[in-house]
Amino acid sequence: MTDLEALFRTAGVTGFLHAVDVDTGAEIAHRADDPVVTASVFKVALLVEFFRQIDRGRLDATERVTVMADRHTAGPTGVSVMADDVTISLRDLAYLMMAVSDNTAADTLIGRVGLPEINAMLASFGLAGTWVEHDCRDMFSSIVEDVGQEEMPTDPALIARLRVLDPARTNRSTPREMTRLLGMIWRDEAASPASCAAMRRLLGLQVWPHRLAAGFPYDDVAVSGKTGTLPTVRNEVGVVEYPDGGRYAVAVFTRSYGTAQNQPRADAVIGTAARAAVERLRD
Amino acid sequence: MDLVRHLRYFTVVAEELHFGNAAIRLGMAQPPLSQRIRRLEEELGVRLFDRSSRQVRLTEPGRLLLDEAREIIARVDRLRDLAGRGESEVLRVGVPPDLGSSVIAALIAGFRERSPEVRPAPAEMWSADQVLALLDGTLDVGVVRHPVTAPGLSFGPVLVQRPGVVLAEDDPLAGLSSVHLADLAGRRLVLFPREPGLHEETLAECRRQGFVPEEVHEAQTLGLVLAGTAVAFGPQVALPGLRWRPLLGSPLAWRISTAWRGQAGEAAVAFGAVAVRVLKENAGMTDDGAAPERRVRTRPASGFLA
Structure with missing residues (x-):
């Protein structure tokens, strides 16, 4: 059993990890080519295509849209929980989508960017294992259809029915493909250098401290990332930048044995496993 | 001797x-x-x-x-x-061994007082064995844990027991006033043997609350708990080397009732009434339905697509 396997098991999860040095390509892989449920991690792909369309002049980042309060997508943060209509620029919606994983912001952007366009971009990058099947609203409807309730289920029998937990039937990727996409953003290859810089800034504004960032508790280490959460699914992909210039793209996807919503050990192992992998890359 | x-x-x-x-x-x-x-x-x-x-x-x-x-x-x-048969009617009674000697003694004493003409013949048996014995007629009335699936059995009023957790005294959790199921993560669990329905329900609830035992041992005693290698669920116990703590939110509801096959005889009905009283008074059980509904208090960081 590898030390990563032991870390994941102790936290009560199955883990899938890929870590790569953004500049040298040195890598650590643990089930890195298995298809995984992205949950909200797919928002990184949406972000990339959003900025590429801005680069091409197809979208205006500063265009203001009004999101009606009665047309929200379900979600625990951002515009999704606001009481009133919101008028906001497209790029600030992108900020809310990355900072707090706002589902309404993401779906509003998908309305402008288009799911086929996101998948075409992924294909053109050679990311054949990454696919955006549906937006947040459709994912939510699929859950409600499967379990007959709007609350996220914790009953193991209900969770076993969820189609959104089957990578073949929902937004999916692999750890290796997600670090590839992140590496392209950090090397200015995913879009124009200005757009890549804007994406790096937004990924660095994510507020959650409990997963990837928890593994690197240092003032002089930067952690940028995007989480993904569904019943039994806890993910985060991101880039860790060390004070000596080393930068590492890390993707950690987990599935927990337990079905409780709050599992701090499962959140924390994303950080500790990422840390262990980065330490090995720096050896 | x-x-x-x-x-x-x-x-x-x-x-x-x-x-x-x-x-x-x-x-x-x-x-x-x-x-x-x-x-x-x-x-x-x-x-x-x-x-x-x-x-x-x-x-x-x-x-x-x-x-x-x-x-x-x-x-x-x-x-x-x-030798005793012919002298008086005998009521063969099954009780789960974990009820404890004082509760079992109170059951028998209560029944003797109420039906002095019938001699109770108690046997300590787990639910699965009681069900078999009730069905083949070697037991007249049982006290079984639910869920029980056995066609042909009838049940008395269902009572609920809210078990706590039994820990070794040097377990860090023994320092807490109450323990959450999720706190038990990473530990092994001892469950009674021969209680399949109870096992399944208990393990499902543990899983729902984030406790997936590394291993589940079936054992009749608390030896593994005392040795510090596992925890167990059950009513309050005061034994050297062990600590009992309530489970926060009372997530586990163990249901128990009397059971018999076919038409209950007069003695079985009397025993059922005594059992309900004794289990309430001596074992802290309550009427079914008194259990509060469990609520998931959602948090933004673990909500839908966070």
């Missing part, structure tokens, strides 16, 4: 592998129990238990004699049963 009685002591100590626990089950103090086991060893000329380590263990001769001892006790019991 009364050999049969000494053999009874021997089988109980062999089941508990703990003189203190065995003494409690037998309703006696520990020193006289140890003394009687020593006398039995002298009588038989073998050592039955190895007490050299911290744990009590059966010796090889002890293991060989245990089955024989049980056989002798069963035969003596049957002899007394047969």
